[in-house]
Amino acid sequence: MILEPVIGNSGFIAPNPEFLNAIRKITKENGALLIFDEVMTGFCLSYGGAQEYFCITPDLTTLGKIIGGGLPVGAYGGRREIMEMVAPAGPMYQAGTLSGNPLAMTAGIDTLKQLQEPGSYTYLDKITGELVQGIVDTGKKAGHAMCGGYIHRMFGFSFTEGPVYNFGDAKKILLSLQDSLGVCWRKEYILLLHNSRLDLQAWQILLKISRKQLQLLRRFYSRFSVAIPVSIVYDLPSHFFPSSIITVLKED
Secondary structure (H helix, E strand, O other), X not given: OEEOOOEOOOEOEOOOHHHHHHHHHHHHHOOOOOEEEOOOOOOOXXXXXXXXXXXXXXXXXXXXXXXXXXXXXXXXXXXXXXXXOEOOOOOEOOOOOOOOOHHHHHHHHHHHXXXXXXXXXXXXXXXXXXXXXXXXXXXXXXXXXXXXXXEOOEEEEEOOOOOOOOHHHHHHHHHHHHHOOOOXXXXXXXXXXXXXXXXXXXXXXXXXXXXXXXXXXXXXXXXXXXXXXXXXXXXXXXXXXXXXXXXXXXXX
C-alpha cells in the first residue's frame, strides 16, 4: 500500500493518527508493504518527515527534490532486506540521469543543514500559524465560509465551515471554485501563480521568509476575497512592487 501520510494534492488534508496506525497494523498482519510517499512531507513536517511526526515506520519511503534543495532529484529507502534487492547487492538494477548530480547534492546538503539548525521547525510552525490564521480571519470577515490547517511549513485552506477530511470534501470545494471563477473583490486582486489547472494543493512556507515579507502579506489580507491559481503574465510599468501589480490589474 502506497499513500501520502498527509494529503497535499487535494488541498491540505491531515490524517487522523488512528487511521495511519490502523493502516500500519493491517499491512503488517497481511504481509503487505507500507510505502509512504513523502515527496511533499519529507523534511517538511519534521526533520524525519511524516513518519517521525506521527511515530509510524513504513517499509519504504520516497522523497523528492527537497533533498536537492529544490533541484531535480529523487530518492527512496527502507528496510534493509528490501533495499538489498537493489544492485549491486541484489538483482534489481536502478539508475537515473540525475542520480548523484553534484549541483543538486550540494544544494540538498546545504538545505538539510539549515533545517538542522536549532529552532528551525519551531519558527516554521509559528510563522505558518500566523499566516494561516490571518488569511482565515480575513476570509471570514469578508463573509466567506473558510477554514485552514497546517503542520509546521505545510498548510492549506478550504472554503468550508469545517476542515476537509477526504477527497470527496475537497472535490465539492473544487466545483465551488470553478463556479466562482473570475469572482474577485471589486478591482483589487491577489493572483497566485500556480498552474493552469484550477485544482487544490497544499502550500509550503519558506524557512528563510522574513518578517518584512510576512508583513507585506498581511497588508494584502484585507484586500482580497478569492485567490485563483491561474498563471498570468503582465508587463509591469515599473519595478516589482505591490503598487505596480495593482495598477496593472486595475487597467486590465
